[in-house]
Amino acid sequence: MEIKGIIFDLDGVICSTDEYHYQAWKKMADHDGIYFDRKINERLRGVSRAASLEIILEKADKQYSDEEKLALMTKKNDLYKELLSAMTEADVSKEVLDTLKELRAKGLKLAIGSSSQNTKLILSRIGLLDFFDGISDGTIISQSKPNPEVFIKAAGILQLKNENCFVVEDAEAGIDAAVAGGFHSIGIGSASSYEKAEHKINSFREIINLV
Structure with a gap:
């Protein structure tokens, strides 16, 4: 892998x-x-x-x-x-920000795969709009999770095969979508106890140990 x-x-x-x-x-x-x-x-x-x-x-x-x-x-x-409108860069934790920077330093391509149609607005509010290599969201998909379309399009934007990508999700529907699309999955939050998640983590920082 x-x-x-x-x-x-x-x-x-x-x-x-x-x-x-x-x-x-x-x-x-x-x-x-x-x-x-x-x-x-x-x-x-x-x-x-x-x-x-x-x-x-x-x-x-x-x-x-x-x-x-x-x-x-x-x-x-x-x-x-x-x-x-009340969101700011303070809504992103130092742990998340530092981990994202380390992942990028390792040479990994990073993307967002969200069903939200407000993805770019949110990323703009929290200061990360230009950070990711690709954004796949509710404005370009016709099927929501557990359909894997949003992740398949994200992988396409990154020009990577599905099997060469991790999907990080906190919802069971998102893990189901990752599995359906042939992605490797990481469950965090509510999805950290979901049996279909390939990897289960309790903190965002733990992603570093998996790559």
Whole structure:
């Protein structure tokens, strides 16, 4: 196994925007009288905005048209982007930043593979927009995780074979996507106990020991 590149999920791996997502979905749901709590929010990890909305609408008292669903997603995204304005470079830990720099010094190609359509906005806020060699996100994919499309496109941008890349994920859906795409996987956070993760780590720093 020769690892030449690493593809990172963004939310929960490079930085944490989980709380911003929750607050935005919660405000949207409350406005429309839809029950939503943190337990339901856990089911949204690693899936697209449209798929997340379908999960939330399981608790709705009415059926929503495609136009109404689009309006809800737009409302949520507007709320989310307002919350993101509070993000700064301080939202990236020294451990993550130092590890990324060491990985780059080792000659590894680094990319982001995120279902988020706000990936570049977030990277800009935290000062890492120009750091990565490639960005594959929700603006260029049609299938969300566990479909491996986002990682396959990231590997393509890096001009590397899937089997020569690590995927670092904190969500089970992301690990499933990595496995489906023929990538080597590293589970961190919630995914560190997922049996399908090839490598399981408790801290971001441990990635150094795997390359």
